[in-house]
Amino acid sequence: xxxxxxAVTRALDILELFLDGDxxxxxxxxxxxxxxxxxxxxxxxxxxxxxxxxxxxxxxxGRYRLGVRPYQLGSRYAEQLDLAAEGRQVARSVAETCDxxxxxxxxxxxxxxxxxxxxxxxxxxxxxxxxxxLPAHCTxxxxxxxxxxxxxxxxxxxxxxxxxxxMTDNSITSPAELHRHLATVRERGIAVERxxxxxxxxxxxxxxxxxxxxxxxxxxxxxxxxxWSEERQAELEELAAKGAGELSVRLGHRRGRGI
Numbered sequence: 001x002x003x004x005x006x007a008v009t010r011a012l013d014i015l016e017l018f019l020d021g022d023x024x025x026x027x028x029x030x031x032x033x034x035x036x037x038x039x040x041x042x043x044x045x046x047x048x049x050x051x052x053x054x055x056x057x058x059x060x061x062g063r064y065r066l067g068v069r070p071y072q073l074g075s076r077y078a079e080q081l082d083l084a085a086e087g088r089q090v091a092r093s094v095a096e097t098c099d100x101x102x103x104x105x106x107x108x109x110x111x112x113x114x115x116x117x118x119x120x121x122x123x124x125x126x127x128x129x130x131x132x133x134l135p136a137h138c139t140x141x142x143x144x145x146x147x148x149x150x151x152x153x154x155x156x157x158x159x160x161x162x163x164x165x166x167m168t169d170n171s172i173t174s175p176a177e178l179h180r181h182l183a184t185v186r187e188r189g190i191a192v193e194r195x196x197x198x199x200x201x202x203x204x205x206x207x208x209x210x211x212x213x214x215x216x217x218x219x220x221x222x223x224x225x226x227x228w229s230e231e232r233q234a235e236l237e238e239l240a241a242k243g244a245g246e247l248s249v250r251l252g253h254r255r256g257r258g259i
Contacts, residue, residue, distance in 0.1 A: 010036060011044050015053060015070065019254065024057050024065045074211075074252070083217060086250045087116035087208075094221065094243035095120065098236060101222045104208070104247070105141040108133070110157050112142040115217070134197055137178050138167045140205035141218040143191035147182040148207060148215035154179065170196045190237045191218070195225065202228045204236045206244035211252030219244040 013034055017025055025033075031041045045064065048054040055067040087104030095102040095118040104116040111133045136142025137158070146154060158164065158175045165171075172178050185191045191205045205220035221236045 007044070010034070010040065011048060014041070014044055014048065015066070018054075018064075018066050024060065024063045026062045026064070083251070084115040086247060087217065087219070088118065090243050090247040090250070091116050091118040091219065093246075094118075094219070094239060098221060098239055100227075100236070102243070103141060103220045103222065104217055105139070105145070105220070106217050107136060107142070107145040110136055112136045112139055112145065112218075114141075135165050135167065137164050138171050138193070138197040139220070140191040140193035140203035141220045143182060143185050143193065144205040144207050144218040144220075145215060146178075147185040147191065151179075154182070167197045168195055168199045170194060170199075172196065190241065191220075192233065192237075200225050202233075204233060204240050206237075206240040207248075208244045208251070209248040209253040211254075213253065216251070217247070219247060 014030055017030060017033060027038070027041050027045055030036075030045065031038050034041070045054060049056070049064065049067070052067040052069045054064045057063040057065050083106075084104075091102040091104055099120050101120045102118045103114050105112040105114045112135075114132050114134075134142070136146050146157075149157075155175075158178060160175045162175065164173045164175065164178065166173050172181060189207070193203045193205075195202055197203075201222050201224055203220045203222045205218045207215045208217040208219055210216045219240055221240050223232065223236065
C-alpha cells in the first residue's frame with residue numbers, strides 16, 4: 001500500500017468539515033478545528049475554491065460552502081450504485097462474522113423480495129434464494145420495512161377488515177396486532193421474527209437507508225431454532241444493525257440522518 005499524501009489528506013479533511021453544522025466555514029474556523037498552520041489552510045482553501053470544490057457564501061465575506069464539484073462527484077457515485085451488488089458484499093462480511101444466513105430485501109406492496117443472500121456454512125441452515133418473495137408481515141426484513149411506512153400507507157396496504165395470511169402458527173394474522181407490533185419495531189429500530197415464516201427459523205433485521213435517510217431495504221440474519229437463544233439474539237441484533245449501517249453508508253447515508 002502506498003503512502004498517504006499529506007496535502008491531499010488535509011484538503012479532504014477540510015472538505016469533510018463542511019458535512020457538519022450549517023455547511024459554511026471561514027478559514028480561521030478551519031484553522032482552529034484542524035490545527036493546521038494558517039498559511040497552509042489559506043493555500044488549500046484557495047486551491048479548492050479555484051477547482052470549484054468550495055465557493056464563497058454570498059453576502060458573507062470570508063465564508064465558504066461546498067461548490068458544485070462535490071455534488072457532481074456524489075451524483076456520479078449515486079448513478080453507479082447497485083443495491084443488490086453492495087448488499088451482497090455487506091451480507092458476505094456479516095455472514096463471515098456470525099456464520100449464519102444473511103439476507104438483504106426490499107419491499108414490494110405487501111411482500112418482500114430478497115435481492116441478496118449469503119448462506120451459513122452450517123449443515124443446518126435456512127433454505128432460501130435471492131429473488132424469493134414472502135409476505136412482509138411474516139418476516140423480520142418485512143416488519144422492518146413496513147415499520148418505516150407512514151400509518152396511512154400501512155393501513156392502505158393492510159385494511160383492518162382483511163385478515164393476514166399465516167405461514168406458521170406464530171404468524172401475525174390481525175392488522176391491529178401488526179400495527180402494535182410495528183410500533184415496537186419503530187421504537188427499537190430492530191425487527192425480530194420468531195418462527196413466523198418458517199417453524200424452524202428465527203430472524204433479526206435492521207434498516208438500510210439511502211442518502212436522504214429513507215429506508216430502502218433491510219438486512220437480516222436468520223438462525224435455526226437449535227442455535228437461537230436470548231444471548232444469541234442480542235449479538236445478532238447488534239451485528240445486523242452494524243451491517244445495515246455499513247450498507248447505508250455505501251448508499252450515501254450519513255449517520256444521524258435517520259427518520
